[in-house]
Amino acid sequence: MKQKELTSRLMHIVGEEGVILNPADQETYVNDWLGKAHGRTVAVVRPRNTTEVSAVMRLCHQSHTPVVPQGGNTGMSGGATPDLSGAQVVLSLNRMKRIHDVDPVNNTLTADAGVILAEIQQAARKVGRYFPLSLGAEGSCTIGGNLATNAGGTGVLRYGNTRDLTLGLEVVLPDGRVWNGLRALRKDNTGYDLKDLFIGSEGSLGIITGVVLKLFAAPAGRITAWVGVQNLANVVALLNRLQADCGPRLSAFEMMSAPSLSLVTTQLEAHVSPLKKIYPYYALIELADTRLAGLQDMLQTGLSAAIEEGLIDDCVVAMSEAQSVSMWKLREGISLAQVKAGKAVKHDIALPISGLASFVAEADQAVLTDFPGLPIINFGHIGDGNLHYNVLLPLDVAPEDYKEKTTGLNKRIHDLVAQFNGSISAEHGVGTLRRDELRRYKSTVEMDLMIAIKRALDPNQLMNPGKLL
Numbered sequence: 001m002k003q004k005e006l007t008s009r010l011m012h013i014v015g016e017e018g019v020i021l022n023p024a025d026q027e028t029y030v031n032d033w034l035g036k037a038h039g040r041t042v043a044v045v046r047p048r049n050t051t052e053v054s055a056v057m058r059l060c061h062q063s064h065t066p067v068v069p070q071g072g073n074t075g076m077s078g079g080a081t082p083d084l085s086g087a088q089v090v091l092s093l094n095r096m097k098r099i100h101d102v103d104p105v106n107n108t109l110t111a112d113a114g115v116i117l118a119e120i121q122q123a124a125r126k127v128g129r130y131f132p133l134s135l136g137a138e139g140s141c142t143i144g145g146n147l148a149t150n151a152g153g154t155g156v157l158r159y160g161n162t163r164d165l166t167l168g169l170e171v172v173l174p175d176g177r178v179w180n181g182l183r184a185l186r187k188d189n190t191g192y193d194l195k196d197l198f199i200g201s202e203g204s205l206g207i208i209t210g211v212v213l214k215l216f217a218a219p220a221g222r223i224t225a226w227v228g229v230q231n232l233a234n235v236v237a238l239l240n241r242l243q244a245d246c247g248p249r250l251s252a253f254e255m256m257s258a259p260s261l262s263l264v265t266t267q268l269e270a271h272v273s274p275l276k277k278i279y280p281y282y283a284l285i286e287l288a289d290t291r292l293a294g295l296q297d298m299l300q301t302g303l304s305a306a307i308e309e310g311l312i313d314d315c316v317v318a319m320s321e322a323q324s325v326s327m328w329k330l331r332e333g334i335s336l337a338q339v340k341a342g343k344a345v346k347h348d349i350a351l352p353i354s355g356l357a358s359f360v361a362e363a364d365q366a367v368l369t370d371f372p373g374l375p376i377i378n379f380g381h382i383g384d385g386n387l388h389y390n391v392l393l394p395l396d397v398a399p400e401d402y403k404e405k406t407t408g409l410n411k412r413i414h415d416l417v418a419q420f421n422g423s424i425s426a427e428h429g430v431g432t433l434r435r436d437e438l439r440r441y442k443s444t445v446e447m448d449l450m451i452a453i454k455r456a457l458d459p460n461q462l463m464n465p466g467k468l469l
């Protein structure tokens with residue numbers, strides 16, 4: 001099918017305002033926010049509902065046109081960017097923004113895939129409930145993108161990742177058929193759990209168009225503390241101690257190394273450490289519950305015991321919501337501070353929590369020996385065993401040097417991750433960034449199974465080609 005005929009049939013389906021053809025208007029859809037992935041597209045198509053998505057997919061199936069699904073385009077792995085051929089259609093869900101149902105009795109929320117995460121949180125709050133998925137991009141990312149990447153964030157320790165928060169899905173298959181699995185059930189043993197195939201599939205199997213999410217009792221408030229620690233083994237011991245003392249009330253446990261904190265306080269205005277002295281590691285701890293009574297005492301008792309045991313050196317407990325917010329600003333500011341300071345070679349890795357301290361000791365030594373002088377920015381959702389173990393290169397690094405160092409560092413760090421039985425992608429997905437490395441670290445059997453599933457659902461290889469597999 002000629003390009004002109006394709007775009008005019010797309011306009012017929014979604015209306016003229018739903019198709020973007022002007023290259024200047026396509027800019028934000030064909031480049032990623034990190035400035036690392038760049039592409040071109042025949043057209044950006046923005047359907048308004050599932051029927052339109054289905055018709056677009058049927059047309060692309062008939063015309064053998066590859067499709068790149070896109071939500072908020074905040075992904076970190078290049079998964080939502082088309083390639084440079086100019087032959088792919090970008091299918092954006094950003095006009096599918098309806099919240100269909102919020103059911104506080106069943107504790108569920110049913111929404112279109114294009115709804116922004118912060119709007120989902122807000123809709124839950126309006127009925128006195130809580131949706132716990134929370135990440136730095138929540139004002140721009142969509143729930144469909146969260147599902148497609150099985151996003152993690154700061155609430156995983158207590159509530160799990162996006163997969164754990166999902167009860168039902170609606171998906172448009174590559175040939176345009178619609179699977180309506182929008183079931184609001186907590187028990188449903190009627191065969192293979194198809195929704196789990198699509199969650200984390202990064203747009204490679206179909207377009208997620210709708211979702212039923214779990215809601216939870218709303219916490220009455222939170223108590224936040226900032227802690228200075230001498231080494232990572234003690235951070236892990238503190239995590240274990242607070243898990244035992246506070247049970248499910250421990251809602252977040254984040255870690256930042258001294259260089260990560262220093263990067264934020266020097267690069268960003270109004271970001272100040274709550275502790276005067278510098279410690280090698282910091283933990284940001286949060287307790288939350290449906291009743292606030294006793295929560296502060298519980299945290300203070302746990303921290304006092306940890307000081308007596310020599311696990312921590314110093315701590316501050318936030319006395320107001322404003323203090324709590326400024327502690328979280330330090331953790332959330334790291335991504336931006338990195339962008340300002342240099343070119344980060346990023347590693348979004350997961351490890352068994354018991355292996356974290358040994359892993360970091362070996363990784364630090366490896367970087368120090370093989371790549372001397374490069375700052376290591378190590379932070380993460382340590383309560384889930386998720387480290388963002390990044391190495392900073394100068395802003396003016398030459399492209400060939402950047403490429404060579406990135407390849408070398410990735411191999412060195414990821415080989416070590418494999419040795420510790422970890423994962424090379426904890427929460428950001430594979431996209432184009434980790435696609436070639438995936439083959440190196442997954443077994444042949446696992447790759448064969450994944451390829452078989454892809455062939456069964458997308459025999460013409462039209463869904464997000466070049467990503468993940």
Ligand SMILES: Cc1cc2nc3c(=O)[nH]c(=O)nc-3n(C[C@H](O)[C@H](O)[C@H](O)COP(=O)(O)OP(=O)(O)OC[C@H]3O[C@@H](n4cnc5c(N)ncnc54)[C@H](O)[C@@H]3O)c2cc1C
Pocket residue numbers: 033068069070071072073074075076078079080093113134135136137140141142143144145146147148149150151152153154202203204206207208209335427428431464467
């Ligand atoms: C400041 C900042 C902080 C971040 N922090 C975190 C964090 O803590 N944890 C975390 O997990 N991530 C984090 N991210 C990464 C990102 O926000 C998540 O990956 C998010 O889930 C992506 O959602 P999106 O709507 O932007 O998806 P996009 O970037 O548009 O797409 C991501 C992938 O999903 C596919 N996709 C999108 N929508 C659909 C759909 N409806 N159907 C099928 N496939 C689809 C795309 O093809 C692509 O492969 C952060 C990003 C930023 C900018």
